[in-house]
Amino acid sequence: MNKxxxxxxxxxxxxxxxxxxxxxxxxxxxxxxxTTFVKLPHGENTVYLFSATHYMGTYIGPEIRWNKPFEFCxxxxxxxxxxxxxxxxxxxxxxxxEADEMKSVEHWCGHISQSVNERIEQKIAxxxxxxxxxxxxNPKNIQCLQDFKExxxxxxxxxxxxxxxxxxxEIHSFYNLQAFPDAYQEDAMNLYFQDMEKFLEDEAQKxxxxxxxxxxxxxxxxxxxREEYEALEQNTGGDFSLQRQITTxxxxxxxxxxxxxxxxxxxELTFKADAREVIRSGDKYSPYCIVSG
Numbered sequence: 001m002n003k004x005x006x007x008x009x010x011x012x013x014x015x016x017x018x019x020x021x022x023x024x025x026x027x028x029x030x031x032x033x034x035t036t037f038v039k040l041p042h043g044e045n046t047v048y049l050f051s052a053t054h055y056m057g058t059y060i061g062p063e064i065r066w067n068k069p070f071e072f073c074x075x076x077x078x079x080x081x082x083x084x085x086x087x088x089x090x091x092x093x094x095x096x097x098e099a100d101e102m103k104s105v106e107h108w109c110g111h112i113s114q115s116v117n118e119r120i121e122q123k124i125a126x127x128x129x130x131x132x133x134x135x136x137x138n139p140k141n142i143q144c145l146q147d148f149k150e151x152x153x154x155x156x157x158x159x160x161x162x163x164x165x166x167x168x169x170e171i172h173s174f175y176n177l178q179a180f181p182d183a184y185q186e187d188a189m190n191l192y193f194q195d196m197e198k199f200l201e202d203e204a205q206k207x208x209x210x211x212x213x214x215x216x217x218x219x220x221x222x223x224x225x226r227e228e229y230e231a232l233e234q235n236t237g238g239d240f241s242l243q244r245q246i247t248t249x250x251x252x253x254x255x256x257x258x259x260x261x262x263x264x265x266x267x268e269l270t271f272k273a274d275a276r277e278v279i280r281s282g283d284k285y286s287p288y289c290i291v292s293g
Contacts (some may be wrong), residue, residue: 018047018076018083027093032056035089038070044123046190049074051089077193084108084193095098109177109185112192118205120173128219131212141217148221157228164246167229169222171215250275 009027018024018039025037035053042048050070074086083101086094091102103111124130136142160167177185192199208215232240250258258278261270 009093011094011096013153030084035093039249042115045077045079045194047076047078048072049076053089082193086215099114112188113175113177115200116175116203119200119243120175120207121171121210124215126169126171128216132215133212133216134215138213141213145220149224153224153228157225157232161229161232161240162247164244164248167225169226171218173207212290247279
């Protein structure tokens with residue numbers, strides 16, 4: 001809630017103007033500034049609010065000036081008597097505005113994106129049977145799956161295994177309202193504020209319909225990744241298993257350097273290496289992490 005002041009417009013008076021006012025609303029602040037608010041209908045269920053502020057002086061009164069353009073400052077929904085995006089001039093002029101009423105476009109873009117992604121993941125429920133397709137048809141995706149089978153799955157499984165982690169085999173969505181044009185964001189917020197449940201359901205289904213084959217591709221890649229990872233886990237005597245034991249021991253010891261001994265032509269050579277670089281190594285150790293002999 002914003003901090004009320006004696007010369008601010010009382011919340012009750014402002015909402016009465018939103019409901020019944022027929023003329024512009026003016027507010028004169030402590031700094032000799034005058035802000036004029038106007039409201040314009042946007043479609044059937046939304047009212048857009050605009051404001052213009054100028055500073056009064058000896059020859060300038062509270063009238064609207066021709067060199068001060070009006071700027072958007074909020075949205076009002078008469079059916080639910082809800083105010084949103086009340087930033088800047090409104091937040092300074094009207095007392096007792098609530099936190100949700102003053103949150104920015106950026107905030108709502110992030111909040112809506114998170115809510116849509118949660119709905120998408122709920123609808124898919126990490127079950128490919130919830131998709132309407134079960135085979136890839138896009139040549140690009142088919143090639144991508146083949147490349148992942150030959151190269152990517154092994155590399156990813158090895159990196160995850162050496163870190164001591166487990167592969168993330170959940171399906172994640174990446175809906176981002178901020179990536180859409182401004183006009184789409186505007187329309188989306190109008191729909192969301194009027195009927196949140198319908199908007200989330202419609203937007204989630206729209207995303208699934210547009211990305212269904214990409215989602216199926218992720219399911220198939222996860223199958224391959226799981227197979228490669230389980231093979232590494234079962235091969236307890238293999239090189240990767242030994243390397244993970246070494247990496248885990250170095251990490252648990254908290255050492256800054258480690259001694260590496262190499263046997264060559266019957267002789268043992270010992271080098272000192274940066275422990276962080278050894279831990280960061282992939283499926284091979286690099287000589288570039290050696291700092292001294």
